[in-house]
Amino acid sequence: MSEHTITTNDMADPAARTALVATLDATPGASKPDPILVVDKIVRQFGGMTAVDVGHLEVQRGIITALIGPNGAGKTTFFNLITGFDKPTSAKQGAHWSFDGRKLDKTSASSVAQAGMVRTFQLTKALSRMTVIENMMLGAQNQAGENLFKSMFHGVWRAQEREIEAKADELLDRFKLLEKKHDYAGSLSGGQRKLLEMARALMSDPKMIMLDEPMAGVNPALTQSLLGHIQTLRDEGMTVLFVEHDMHVVRHISDWVAVMAEGRLVAEGAADTVMSNPAVIDAYLGAHHDTDLGDDALLSDDALEEIEAEVAAEEAERQAEEQAEGLR
Amino acid sequence: MDTIQGILNGMMRETLSPQTAAVAIAVIGLNIHLGFTGLLNFGQAGFMLLGAYGMAISVWHGLPFAVGILFGLGAALIFALVLGVPTLKLRGDYLAIVTISAAEILRYVGRSSLLSDFTGAAQGIPGSQYRTPFTSLSLFGSGSFTLWPFNYLDVAGGAAWVRILGWIVLVALVVGLVYVLRGKAGLAGGAKVGAAVVLGVLAVLLVFFLFPVPNQSTGVNGWWVRFVAWTLVALCTFLVFLLVRSPWGRLLRGVREDEDAIRSLGKNVFSIKMQALIIGGLFGAIGGMIYVLPASTQPDSMGRSLTFFCYTALLIGGAATIFGPVLGSLIFFGCRIGIKYTASAYIPDSVMNAQQTEQFSYIVVGVALMLIVIFRPQGILGNKRELRFDV
Numbered sequence A: 001m002s003e004h005t006i007t008t009n010d011m012a013d014p015a016a017r018t019a020l021v022a023t024l025d026a027t028p029g030a031s032k033p034d035p036i037l038v039v040d041k042i043v044r045q046f047g048g049m050t051a052v053d054v055g056h057l058e059v060q061r062g063i064i065t066a067l068i069g070p071n072g073a074g075k076t077t078f079f080n081l082i083t084g085f086d087k088p089t090s091a092k093q094g095a096h097w098s099f100d101g102r103k104l105d106k107t108s109a110s111s112v113a114q115a116g117m118v119r120t121f122q123l124t125k126a127l128s129r130m131t132v133i134e135n136m137m138l139g140a141q142n143q144a145g146e147n148l149f150k151s152m153f154h155g156v157w158r159a160q161e162r163e164i165e166a167k168a169d170e171l172l173d174r175f176k177l178l179e180k181k182h183d184y185a186g187s188l189s190g191g192q193r194k195l196l197e198m199a200r201a202l203m204s205d206p207k208m209i210m211l212d213e214p215m216a217g218v219n220p221a222l223t224q225s226l227l228g229h230i231q232t233l234r235d236e237g238m239t240v241l242f243v244e245h246d247m248h249v250v251r252h253i254s255d256w257v258a259v260m261a262e263g264r265l266v267a268e269g270a271a272d273t274v275m276s277n278p279a280v281i282d283a284y285l286g287a288h289h290d291t292d293l294g295d296d297a298l299l300s301d302d303a304l305e306e307i308e309a310e311v312a313a314e315e316a317e318r319q320a321e322e323q324a325e326g327l328r
Numbered sequence B: 001m002d003t004i005q006g007i008l009n010g011m012m013r014e015t016l017s018p019q020t021a022a023v024a025i026a027v028i029g030l031n032i033h034l035g036f037t038g039l040l041n042f043g044q045a046g047f048m049l050l051g052a053y054g055m056a057i058s059v060w061h062g063l064p065f066a067v068g069i070l071f072g073l074g075a076a077l078i079f080a081l082v083l084g085v086p087t088l089k090l091r092g093d094y095l096a097i098v099t100i101s102a103a104e105i106l107r108y109v110g111r112s113s114l115l116s117d118f119t120g121a122a123q124g125i126p127g128s129q130y131r132t133p134f135t136s137l138s139l140f141g142s143g144s145f146t147l148w149p150f151n152y153l154d155v156a157g158g159a160a161w162v163r164i165l166g167w168i169v170l171v172a173l174v175v176g177l178v179y180v181l182r183g184k185a186g187l188a189g190g191a192k193v194g195a196a197v198v199l200g201v202l203a204v205l206l207v208f209f210l211f212p213v214p215n216q217s218t219g220v221n222g223w224w225v226r227f228v229a230w231t232l233v234a235l236c237t238f239l240v241f242l243l244v245r246s247p248w249g250r251l252l253r254g255v256r257e258d259e260d261a262i263r264s265l266g267k268n269v270f271s272i273k274m275q276a277l278i279i280g281g282l283f284g285a286i287g288g289m290i291y292v293l294p295a296s297t298q299p300d301s302m303g304r305s306l307t308f309f310c311y312t313a314l315l316i317g318g319a320a321t322i323f324g325p326v327l328g329s330l331i332f333f334g335c336r337i338g339i340k341y342t343a344s345a346y347i348p349d350s351v352m353n354a355q356q357t358e359q360f361s362y363i364v365v366g367v368a369l370m371l372i373v374i375f376r377p378q379g380i381l382g383n384k385r386e387l388r389f390d391v
Helices: A014-023 A074-082 A107-115 A134-140 A156-173 A190-202 A219-234 A246-253 A278-285 A303-325 B001-017 B018-037 B044-060 B065-087 B094-109 B112-118 B160-181 B189-210 B222-245 B247-257 B257-263 B269-292 B304-317 B323-347 B356-376
Strands: A034-048 A049-060 A064-068 A098-101 A118-119 A208-212 A239-243 A256-261 A264-270 B144-146 B214-216
Touching: A034 A074, A034 A239, A034 B323, A049 A239, A049 A256, A049 A264, A049 B323, A064 A074, A064 A219, A064 A246, A074 A208, A074 A239, A098 A239, A107 A118, A107 A134, A107 B257, A118 A190, A134 A156, A134 B247, A190 A219, A208 B222, A219 A239, A256 A278, A256 B018, A264 A278, A264 B304, B001 B018, B001 B323, B018 B044, B018 B222, B018 B269, B018 B304, B018 B323, B044 B065, B044 B094, B044 B112, B044 B269, B044 B304, B065 B094, B065 B269, B094 B112, B094 B304, B160 B189, B189 B356, B214 B222, B222 B247, B222 B269, B222 B323, B247 B269, B257 B269, B304 B356, B323 B356
Parallel strands: A064 A239, A064 A256, A118 A208, A208 A239
Antiparallel strands: A034 A049, A034 A098, A256 A264, B144 B214
């Protein structure tokens, strides 16, 4: 990385982070002292199914925030929505989100990235038939040579090209990919592709990096180094938001955790306490996780009625909640 | 012996013909679409037809030649915009559907008798109506000449052994060239380039020595139009070389590999695809203008089949390579004529008559295309390594 991007961040100090996190309110949608990303009323429906319905979410600048939730909770859809790869159903009904003070309601995926919010993908998108260095150099912003008319004149972009390559070399070295520089990206292993994708995203000097399941399919040894890289990014002043299934990973590196279930934001909190939140346990394990399904007593009519009543009550509660929201 | 010489001479004439050059330029454009950007354009003949019409109609109606060329290019540009705006945001298949139908619509509109005053309907516009301003630009004067005046007839009266020796040497030169270019000769850097250039020049001179091509200097299908056509092929190839080695070219290949990844890196994918579609279409229009100069502007000569000839030539030469389109066009047209002449020379008329040899040659080309796609899918000049990671 070049000099100017290594800004020492006060969030690099673990004590400062703990102190900050302790002051944050652990309720879903709580406001943060210095939010980099603010999301309001994002709803995405696929036909009758509501995949994402997030009322309010703020992401604190300079720390690692994890977005967790069981399968089908809408985490990736939420990612797609705020990075411009998908449009919210609530587009004209109050959906707002802003990044670093800039409104992003109607912008395309490319302008979201230009604003400084760069993402990676759950299924890695390495450009297979291009070399690793070509992959990297595509990440750099504002290249004169990418203009059709300037591209024909080597002299116009030669100097910039050299700078970009030097920067790419540094990043590749940091991610231990330098010896693969001239190999096709398609020949890399799955984990190396994850690394390449992350390094490529960093080529654009983002303010915030959004990682969609960075550890999926990566072997344990590489996981350690990936985690190290993510923490280094935070220590250099970048904000990290990542989606992850693996609870150990989440607990290990994230400072703050937001939990989604069935499209809603159900809980927020510090990494070590949020897992004991009853809403999170319900979301992951189900409300009846401590009931023995092999118990014959459950098969009696009384027990069934009891469960049905419970379900109806929950449903009524949710409807009342929705009505209340609608009235607001 | 003379029959073989006749067939080879015919192949030589066909490969040098301006129409081969015209298709080569169109294939260079198609290579930008398909090879570098991954756009499935099945309407390259439509771009050619527009370029041809733009030039021919303007000159026919008394406008200057240069204005005619601008009209041709402008028509192709507008065509690219019209096709691209609705389809480039969608998946690639839609562009394929829209381009093939739009090209057919253009052809049918051109055939319409309502437009006889402009397009000459199905008969087309005779070349004599628009060729004069071009031929009057000729630097070659009148008369006729043979490209390389020193040929095999000057050595031992053109005896068979001279020709056979020449052919053997030619094959050896080409094999040597391939050997050098593949880096198996142990040469590197300047030595490699030098050796390749020397071998290449020798091979070309030997070709002209063995197959003299006498022609008119300026006339309908003379050296002037050939010279302009092949100069344009060289210029277009050089332009594509400049474009694809730049960061812009890298962006094109990035879009070909994965649009969403490029989008996530903050690049405007729609604009890049549109630029590629326009540039390739303009090459197509230039090809179309060259295509009609020695012939007439007839809509049916630029229909679907021409698009597929372009695809065949591109796949033979190798997509996403610089020289692939040119080599592919030379081989496609040369071999087709070779097959046709061979068939008519050696297969008795009772088995296959003259008209059937024409069809037979296309059948063989089709089979050859299939074999190439199966056994050498990257084409002659393509990079085998890239195919290993086909997605």
